[in-house]
Amino acid sequence: MDLDVIIRNFEFIIGGLALTFQLALLTVVGGLFMGIVLAMARLSSRPWIYYPATLYIHFFRGLPLILVIFWLYFLFPVVIGRPMGAFSSAIISFIVFEAAYFAEIMRAGMQSVARGQALAAYSSGLTSYQTTYYVLLPQAFRNMVPSLINQTVIIFQDTSLAYVIGLREFLRRVNLVDAREVRSIELYLFAALVYFIICSTGSLISHRLEKKRVGRLFN
């Protein structure tokens, strides 16, 4: 074991981790925003809003992420007429893909709120906007936070796929160092440890929140 290889290349590798965080954060923000829009569309009673959103969600949930990354990377230059940077292309691919998952989490969250809650709110004279904002969303949000955190953990892991279009994020940099120094066991062990610490922290938070929520409901 030569752990020195990690210390020697620490700066280079951690620089990749920063990029990984950047990718994950932008994806989560964009994915949540787009997910809300899609979820609302999925809950709409108007067929011309409901069907396109449903089609979109089924479509992207039916594809492997790596295909979407490749595909959009080669598609964008054709559409916009000039090459697009790997970073922007990756971010857009992630957002477009993850929004489908976020949308389903949020739709389920909204539908988990009992129908009687909306009736009660309407019967007191609240408008549909007020009913959604004050009564339905807060309850839906509480129900979906654990799943949202889970999905964020998955996104964090998925960002490693950005290497296929040449982005030097965390795992790719580990890979590059290995190519130069040939210390696979140590380097990948280190990478695994970093992913494990970050992701299990996320899972732990999600689990805690879930327990707290269930506790509140049944005590």
Add this chain to the structure above:
Amino acid sequence: MIEIKDVSLWYKNFKALDHISTTILKGQTVVLCGPSGSGKSSLLRCINGLEHFQEGEIFIDGVSVQDPKTDIYQLRSTIGMVFQHFELYPHMTVMENITLAPIRVRKKSKKEAEEKAMELLEWVGIPEQALKYPEELSGGQKQRVAIARALAMEPKLMLFDEPTSALDPEMIKDVLDVMMNLAKEGMTMVVVTHEMGFAKAVADEIIFMNEGRIIEKGPAQSFFDNPKNERTRQFLSRILWQIDSRVKVKGSWN
């Protein structure tokens, strides 16, 4: 006050309400009863526009519920509704539950709304529960909060949809007492219930429904003493048996 004119309602192909007509006067308490699936709750929801009926008209003080020109939100804000399963908002305290609509719909100040809420909580007998969350209350307390929440809008009409059906027997009396007081104070009330003791004590009129139709209606006394319709008699004999047994045990509000 409420004029229901020839209302019919379908859920897909199922006819839930079949040419319902009746008039409810100001200050009256009307009890709707009948077997489950007879359309009582649907009729109640038609009155405040929560359910869209395909035929007929309902007027509240001359305002047509389904007229597109009617401000349905404004109309609903003058009609209180209480549900079988309470439907308190679980993420809000009792106080927040009661003050939400007065603040957001009536645009009252928080202070004014809270003072009114405290008054109402005292009136229903649970002022000490104001800062608790619904899950910390018993069923009877929850339903009294729900009544206070509806009353906070100072409604001219109260609709009750089986308000005691989900309660333990010991809790039922607390809720019925509150409702009786409300009836005595002159509130116009439409109550879907199987509590025939309550009906006997305060109902001005009892309407018996079956399969979406009004089978029989009339003052409480004649309804119980000589029901005209065979189906009504059958229903009463089943349900009064329960009441007799309960009154013997509890000897309460009859």
